[in-house]
Amino acid sequence: MRITIDGPAGVGKSTVAKSLSRKLKIPLLETGKIYRAVGLALLKGGRKPQEVMPEDALDALKDIKILPDIGETKMLYRNHPIGEEIKKEEVGNIASVIGAFPSFREAVNEIFRKVSGKDIIAEGRDAGTHIFPEAEVKIFLIASIEERARRRLKDLKKMGVKADLDELIARIEERDRRDETRDKYPFVPARDAIIIDTTGKGVDEVIEEALSVIRTRVG
Ligand code: DC
Helix, strand or coil: CCCECCCCCCCHHHHHHHHHHHCCCEEEEEEHHHHHHHHHHHHCCCHHHHHHHHHHHHHCCCCCEEECCCCCCEEECCCCCCHHHHCCCHHHHHHHHCCCCCHHHHHHHHHHHHHHCCCCCEECCCCCHHCCCCEEEEEEEEHHHHHHHHHHHHHHCCCCCCCCCCHHHHHHHHHHHHHHCCCCCCCCCCCCEEEEEEHHHHHHHHHHHHHHHHHHHHH
């Protein structure tokens, strides 16, 4: 069974997708991780987001290996595991710049399809529209911008990173705008996706709703 979980930054899709992967024992493909891993490699190589070219991103992609697994997507860059660093805001920002390159999206999507078996939970932005348009179940998570920024703030605090709520709101809005207005492959829900609004809901409640969508769709 193929299940896609898409949604914007900070909506909680990663937590939901991880939990569903463990509960249903279906491997997880975290698509944002590859955009972030490539972004981190470029930042470490001294590139600034505004200078990055599609060829740089495609080049770094050659050194990345991904393996979907239960509850996580294992990922290596030059045979070294990729750490928590990819969760940082500046990495998310460069990942979104890379996400606007159609040639890069086409290359990663081909890799995603190659590394996924017939059972997969794919989490990201375009899992239901471009990676697995034939998926049996498509879920699209939404939440208010304030709540998404608050959740991000909590995650960053846990990692020991200081951040300001208003600044985070502005950054997330900028990222949303870039992801939604890119010329090719703009970020939109799949037409047949079920929308779940997670605003004001706890993780368990959202997971129950997602499980109920899956049961209804596949029996
Ligand atoms: O989901 P995330 O916050 O980890 O993603 C970081 C950025 O990567 C996001 O702003 C845009 C890009 N991305 C993408 O373009 N397509 C995906 N399937 C996943 C992520």
